[in-house]
Amino acid sequence: MKMVRSHVLIGMDPGTLLAGAKEVQKKFIEEIEKRQLSDEVKVLETGSLGITGKGVVVLIYPEGVYYVNVRPEDVPEIVEEHLLKGRFVKRLMLEPKKIEDIVKEGKVPKRLRKQTRVVLENAGVIDPESIEEYIAAGGYEALAKALEHSPEWVLEEVDKSGLKGRGGAIFPTGRKWRFTANVRAEKKFVICNADEGEPGTFKDRLILEGDPHKIIEGMLLTAYAVGATKGYVYIRGEYELSIRRMQKAIDDAYKYGLLGDNILETGFKFDIEIKKGAGAYVCGEETALIESIEGKRGMPRPKPPYYPGVKGLWGYPTVVNNVETLANIPSIILKGAEWFRSMGTPESPGTKVYTILGCVNEPGLIEVEMGTTLKDIIYEFGGGVKEGKEFKAALIGGAAGAFIGKDMIDVQMAPEKLAEYGGVLDSGAILLLDESVSIKDMLKNIAYFFKHESCGKCAPCRAGCIRVYEYMEKACNGGLTEEEVNKVLGITKEMKRTALCGLGQSLIMPISSAIRFFKEELLT
Amino acid sequence: MGAVNIDRIIRRYEPKREYILDMLHDIQDASPTKSLSPEAMEKVAEYLGIPVSEVYGTATFYSMFSPRPRGKHIIRVCVSPPCHAAGKEEILATLKEELGIEVGETTDDGLFTLETSSCLGVCGVAPVIMIDDTVYGNLTPERVKEIIASYRK
Numbered sequence: 001m002k003m004v005r006s007h008v009l010i011g012m013d014p015g016t017l018l019a020g021a022k023e024v025q026k027k028f029i030e031e032i033e034k035r036q037l038s039d040e041v042k043v044l045e046t047g048s049l050g051i052t053g054k055g056v057v058v059l060i061y062p063e064g065v066y067y068v069n070v071r072p073e074d075v076p077e078i079v080e081e082h083l084l085k086g087r088f089v090k091r092l093m094l095e096p097k098k099i100e101d102i103v104k105e106g107k108v109p110k111r112l113r114k115q116t117r118v119v120l121e122n123a124g125v126i127d128p129e130s131i132e133e134y135i136a137a138g139g140y141e142a143l144a145k146a147l148e149h150s151p152e153w154v155l156e157e158v159d160k161s162g163l164k165g166r167g168g169a170i171f172p173t174g175r176k177w178r179f180t181a182n183v184r185a186e187k188k189f190v191i192c193n194a195d196e197g198e199p200g201t202f203k204d205r206l207i208l209e210g211d212p213h214k215i216i217e218g219m220l221l222t223a224y225a226v227g228a229t230k231g232y233v234y235i236r237g238e239y240e241l242s243i244r245r246m247q248k249a250i251d252d253a254y255k256y257g258l259l260g261d262n263i264l265e266t267g268f269k270f271d272i273e274i275k276k277g278a279g280a281y282v283c284g285e286e287t288a289l290i291e292s293i294e295g296k297r298g299m300p301r302p303k304p305p306y307y308p309g310v311k312g313l314w315g316y317p318t319v320v321n322n323v324e325t326l327a328n329i330p331s332i333i334l335k336g337a338e339w340f341r342s343m344g345t346p347e348s349p350g351t352k353v354y355t356i357l358g359c360v361n362e363p364g365l366i367e368v369e370m371g372t373t374l375k376d377i378i379y380e381f382g383g384g385v386k387e388g389k390e391f392k393a394a395l396i397g398g399a400a401g402a403f404i405g406k407d408m409i410d411v412q413m414a415p416e417k418l419a420e421y422g423g424v425l426d427s428g429a430i431l432l433l434d435e436s437v438s439i440k441d442m443l444k445n446i447a448y449f450f451k452h453e454s455c456g457k458c459a460p461c462r463a464g465c466i467r468v469y470e471y472m473e474k475a476c477n478g479g480l481t482e483e484e485v486n487k488v489l490g491i492t493k494e495m496k497r498t499a500l501c502g503l504g505q506s507l508i509m510p511i512s513s514a515i516r517f518f519k520e521e522l523l524t
Numbered sequence: 525m526g527a528v529n530i531d532r533i534i535r536r537y538e539p540k541r542e543y544i545l546d547m548l549h550d551i552q553d554a555s556p557t558k559s560l561s562p563e564a565m566e567k568v569a570e571y572l573g574i575p576v577s578e579v580y581g582t583a584t585f586y587s588m589f590s591p592r593p594r595g596k597h598i599i600r601v602c603v604s605p606p607c608h609a610a611g612k613e614e615i616l617a618t619l620k621e622e623l624g625i626e627v628g629e630t631t632d633d634g635l636f637t638l639e640t641s642s643c644l645g646v647c648g649v650a651p652v653i654m655i656d657d658t659v660y661g662n663l664t665p666e667r668v669k670e671i672i673a674s675y676r677k
Contacts, residue, residue: 014646014659052648053662199604199643237549237588238644240657278545278586281642295541297585355647357606363648399605431606445608453642
């Protein structure tokens, strides 16, 4: 057998698939076979390579060169020049001006080199459909390590790491686990919340599609720590590819004895099943998600008494963690809490995955340390504001997020820092808006989203969302009086105080922040 | 879809309430009208031993299920903030004009049903529509017309 000298990685996500990634892949295989390079060059399908809006993205190792907007007709040239002759095809490279830098300084372009990848360390690097590649990259080592220690040791390590939930509520993960670990029960469950629906957010999809085994390993570690024997991955129904990749990963994990009755021959037992959602934003709320797994309408339960940690799925203690949270666990166990705390801010250690969208030159997905400034995220990683446009505001955290004005661009992106400005990190979606965007029009759109997604169980949210939407319609058709603006704010305050779940409670975020920075635009 | 097919689909699952969404997904995917008929819901109710109203209530809570017959291709226009900021209004208007229908309606030839959707998670290429399982992004009115034409062929 000859040694493989080059790897051609083709990023597969909805963006690249619609740009023809499958055709490009087919062409690569054909061209490589035609030149009898099949033994030396391996073509791999990976998850997203983290670059969106640039057509089909191809990454070639060992050089670490990214090609973007690749079409099938470009493939012969890449194979001929790059793979055969070792010359880069400059016109298709991500940063053609910086070829010397790339060669001199390392393997990847600046935008990616400066990121701190923990959650996404394997995404776009390994074949997500190969358990062997995950294991070769150090996968399931954390599980093996954990099984040599006590469940309490695992819990303690996660507690010490200071990891907080990455789904939006930023609740300390260790504390959440302890609720469940401390209860004696006949059964306990672990649920991975992959019902990603926050507008502007697609980080969980890229983890699911790029490194599904990391989530399985994270769930295994959680189960071991709290004493659970059954897990569910609840994936939104629209994410076909995520469901397929996850199912493949689960099947392979069973074959390797990493799931089932006697994991790694230690007697530890854990099963995982996928549950497919059917289109309901509110199911991202943990108690609504539990109702949905039970096969009911996905409406939230009152807390108390239904804190999932003690009274969750079918009444049993249940840990519900977001995809990104779970994807952090293996690294914490393997490298230690101290290592994790060396990244980010003292209050919010670790990294955060962001999606950068709107008027930036390079929209896409990045992972950087907590506390990175918004300015750096926009200019260092997003490639700056689109030419000829003036940055007006950023909507951070999706529809349930808050607006941030342009004078606050130096804010550090960490929950405690954003809170000083009345902002939230939430899901990590950063939507940049330019001068041409009307804030009241955005608010109307956001209010429509809430009105549409409100499940109708509690009156404050059911009626409140409709009222707020009506006021925003009025704002767009002539404007509101000062009194009406106060009325809207009052409604959202009352919703925050009395609504049953996070959905109704968070409409105040976009509304109050918009009133704070752009009140003039709402008035008559 | 015949009664036999529905029976075959639901019997793949244990008669437990937790499998109701899986059954409804499978029935709808196999249905030529991309919908859940009253007959299908009755069968599910009978199999699970719960009232039909419970099945109907559960199914209609979720936006992916439709109790009304739909066209051969389902066009879903993302109307969430990132697509809104990228100009989804123009895309929706083009589709309505091109198809001659409003949101929630089906074309007379039974080819298309037009729906709106919350965020589809492909915001990097906003504005976005999804036709069946295929995502189309970076849309302009011209591109939308081309895409529709390609489905009419």
